[in-house]
Amino acid sequence: MKKVLMSKLMFSTLMFSLFSVTAFAQDAEKIIENHIQKTGGEAAWNNLNSIILKGEAIINVGDSYPMIVYHQRPYNKKVVFVMNGKEILNEGYDGRIGWTYSEVAKKNVAVKDYKPDSFDSDVLKYKQKGFKVKYLGVDKYDQNNSCYKIELTKNANSTVYCFDKNSYEIVMEKNKDETLYYSNFKTYNGLSFATKIVGKPTEGGEYVIKFNEIKINPAIDKKHFKF
Template sequence: MRFDLRVKILFFIVFASLIGQAQTAEQIIHQHLENSGGISNWKKLNSLIIKGDAVLGLEESYPMTIYHRRPYDKKVTFMVQGKEMLNEGFDGKNGWTYNEISGKNEVLIGYEPDSFDSDMMDFQKKGFTAVYTGKANFEGKECYKVELTKNVNKVTYCFSTKDYTLLWEENQEEKLMYYDYKKFNGLEFATRIVGQPKEGGEYVIQFSSIQINPTIDDKVFKF
């Protein structure tokens, strides 16, 4: 076999492997979205009101409410000693948070709002690339690992090989683990999330109710 032919064959094998990985990653994401409610139904979701508790320590638990509306409007509040306190908010222009020193809500400089849709939805159109990187084991469950990358931002997701449920995701700042999935109007959500920031510590978010496509007054997003 001539050298140049061997090089061509090797190139074809590597190229075919990369194409196979890209297709596999896309298929895994597609199946996850379909199994959790269906892509068309996720795209019909336009607003959410989520209630639950944030557990920050052994004796630190705060009732919380999340308002989220397409495309970026968001409000996250905690009840602290009977008073509603803004943790995070976006009014379509600025990000906001409560300043304990001034006792007022103040603009967050450099705030980047969360998109209403998951980055996984139409990820190619958003400029992301997806690569399947192999299997892993999480608490006795086998999962597919998929890396979603855009510029310097990278998130690793791990989906159950059994039913494509998202078991965990990890970015540069923290790892999030998902438990106790339940369906609300046909859409599946994790109702318990455990977060492990890279700087240390752990917190738990426990959701008690999730409203699908509620009408949210514009005043909610005025800070």
């Protein structure tokens, strides 16, 4: 009788565990689905093929530089600071090699083992990209607001995203290198973007990026990505 009872208890525990895992996965999937719908819709995000963002980067207190980001599907990227009227390359990718400006060499140089950013957010079509999702619960991201925490994992890489409970915007993102805080959301051509990003690298320090102009699907000449 005891063996039967124990077997039933073990079975019930196992089923509850499986149900919990499935329910949490479904919760995570629904939160991501709401995020994509409320920020523009999957079709609109899929139709985004290029973008230019203009604003400023505040690296240290008092050190502010005009900034321009050119990004083109699937990986072409160029980030420049404007100093004394000249564009200085911070980061670039030409489809094969990563680049940055070297003060020593006084020219753009290749970056060893550069890993390009995907044009899309990882949460868009995350299943097709091979990510697994896990619902981590509700947390506060500031004194007055709460968010749903979801972890995306692929191989050894893990990123935690916080989705605001009301707007479903991604308000925080944390990976092994840094924590990013997103705010001041504005809509451009039906798509919602954070116009303020605060970055806190794991190794210490802080930077702030503010965008005042965002162009959706602009024509970007390929020469922009020749470094």
